[in-house]
Amino acid sequence: MDERELRKLIGEVKAGRVSRRAFVGNMVGLGLSAPFATLLLSHAGVAQSAAPLEYKPTKAGGGGALKTLFWQAPTLLNPHFAVGAKDQEGSRIFYEPLAAWDPDGNLVPVLAAEIPEIENGGVSPDGLAVTWKLKKDVQWHDGQPFTADDVVFNWQYAADPATAATTTGSYQNVTIEQIDPLTVRVRFEKPTPFWADPFVGSIGMIIPKHLFEQYKGAASRDAPTNLKPVGTGPYRFVDFKPGDLVKGERNPVYHLANRPYFDTIELKGGGDAVSAARAVIQTGEYDYAWNTQVEDEILLRLENGGNARGRVEIVPSGAIEHIQLNSTDPWTEIDGERSSIKTTHPLLSDPAVRQALALLVDRAAVEAHIYGRIGIATGNFINNPQRFVSKNTKWEFNIEKANQILEGADWKRGPDGVRAKDGKQLKLVFQTSTNAPRQKTQAIVKQACQRAGIEIELKSVTASVFFSSDVANPDTARKFYSDIQMYNTNMGAPDPEMFMRQFTSWEIAAKQNKWQGRNTTRWRSEAYDNAFRAAEGELDPVKRAALFITMNDLVIKDAAVIPIVHRPVTAAMSHQLRARLSGWDNAFWNLRDWHRAV
């Protein structure tokens, strides 16, 4: 079925001639996954019948205490200052965005009355404006009404550089105007297909104007409400100790009927991920443990141990553990920088070497022996949401074939078993951060390479150095002063635009941009740049998805990166707790629906 036929069919669904169910059935018959088919519909503007977490409680409250454990504790409760996910989670108990991302990458209205679409006039056909209708009768915890004023204020607050907000990137190139007390319009400078960024998800939480107004700009640090949030969320603020504890109680005037279920909520921080999982699964002291990224073997042992009181929940996300191949020469210094864009890598510039390396990464073994359920072998850089996943790539582990390719490209084995060509030996330095699963993966790669005549020298750098933006340090991932490196990068939003910037030529990390550029591989491709430019302005969701698939294929075909495993989000939950997690938003994205099965 080609694009035209598909569009025709979607049109029939829109017109009501074909039912949603029949469409999805049809697509599944064609080998597409059911979520993908639904997504095609929702992105072509066919309203989605929401099938969220079934909410059983018939009244608000009465659920007792919800106890959650985070091995990283929130250190502040202003969503605009959040440095990491932990701070966002703490804020998300009290604050809400206009809309949230569900696990399939769809928008769910929270403070918005409905999700803007082209059909309901919310999204302008030229992609230059989005109109949000706000929910009526929403109150802040102090009784003040929530209005469009608050939304506009959040933009002014975050966009002001003096506020030093970490969310500022999403608010700087837009203008927000109030249409009426319950309608706001977001205007973009250029056509923006991915308009669901400001006021959405983890960076979209809205703070009250009446309490933050005087603390905009340089005075932002002095706001008492930075530590005592007043939001619209399902729970009201009780207590906060930075780095340790957040407590909340049920909001009796929450804007959704019969919610929330729990009377109090507690977020305890600190410790480590393993013992957090233990406190939920083994001892049952806590109901929920956040982000239990530990070896699957340990999780399985906890889950399968006698009388386990909880389980591990795993949901897909856009995180990808991958190997990057340096396109430039890390061993020659030009104008005070190594890995300079003016050089090419002496060994890795040969496509044969790149292809051979891609064949030498035993992803199946990495999945089976290291990550288990929390790292799934993949040949793609974009692995979620399904509409952006390429079906054109495949991966294999084949030492034989790698040997043939190298042999065919005149890389001959020397007396020491290491291949060489024109006096250059195939010796590579492989760096990553210090982390047990990564060192094991390095060892697996090194072994396979050895059998193909490539000598790999392993190097591991402390995470705090490796991931830092410290300009003075030569060992950061950004500087990439080695031949190959490996780490995990996360897509964050269910749209790959920001994520795929990291292969564009204008993002190349270099001395002149203090290595702040996202393109660490220094890989360049005109075809890629063009596809990216096109996708940035492409308003047709199907065409846009196709462009991202093209970009993914370009990167994979040229082996600029070698994907290893994509890593879902994991959490531990007690058997009774009913909660739906999302890989595209905070764990607490639908905290209002969390309840306990009786």
Added chain:
Amino acid sequence: MSRYLLRRLLIAVPSLLGISIVLFTVLALAPGDPFGELATNPNVPAEVGAALRAKFGLDDPVWLRYLHWLVAMLHGDWGFSFVSRMDVDRLILQRLPATLLVIGSSQVLALLVALPVGVLAATRPYSIFDQVANTFAFIGFSLPTFFTGILFILVFSIYLDWLPFVFRADIAATGWRWYWEMFRQAIMPVAVLGLFQGASWTRYVRSAVLDVIRLDYVTTARAKGIAERAVITKHVVRNALIPVVTLVALSMPAVFGGAIVTEQIFRVPGIGSLLISSILANDTPVIMAVTFVFACLVILFNLLADILYGWLDPRISYR
């Protein structure tokens, strides 16, 4: 005496200054930056992190940052945390109660174990009791707290399911229930720390008492027919405890410094866990404040120990 005190206090000023310079330089040289997490998030533009660094003065030269810090400190302003965006003194005061409670009671427990066991072992050297006490003392201070802590959790929380292993600063209960819950959750961290400290103090007490018990004046006291009990408590222990008192006084700063490893294992929201999380987050003002307070306390308690020493042993004079 007052001249001695004055001199010691004056010497303390340059040493504190030196300590602060060393601390600040080491922290400035250490890799990492408080907004590193932003740098790895593809949805946050690189300029955001750079602007934050500039705003908090992280790009200034080290000496300038040090001067800023020093001037503020002299004015009583401890700075504010980069990651919490709140004043450091408030952050520390919030953590103090848990640390004082857990570490304080563990030191009391250590003393309660070390004094009687050490004295008893020394009065009957090489008896069965002495042998057993010695063995346990050796085991006690050879096992690191991170090991015993996890062992305790495994036994008492997971297999026996008696005690909670997550320490909570505010328990939702009142009256006796509150005390009971507090007691239950504090047992394990206090025992881990107290027994470790107690084991090494037992050895000190034993050897101090052994040193004194052989002296002539003890024999004289016994010869005068004084009851053994009185000889031990009045003549032996009193003199033997002089070095022990110094030792205890010197370990007092640790009460404020917290126990980094144990606090982390049991999630005790104390100064130690604040310090470790600040180090991991590269939150320089908090690290500076905690370590600097710690340095002050060490110097102060050193002085206190010296003064106490002279008071206990009048033969020592100050010049």
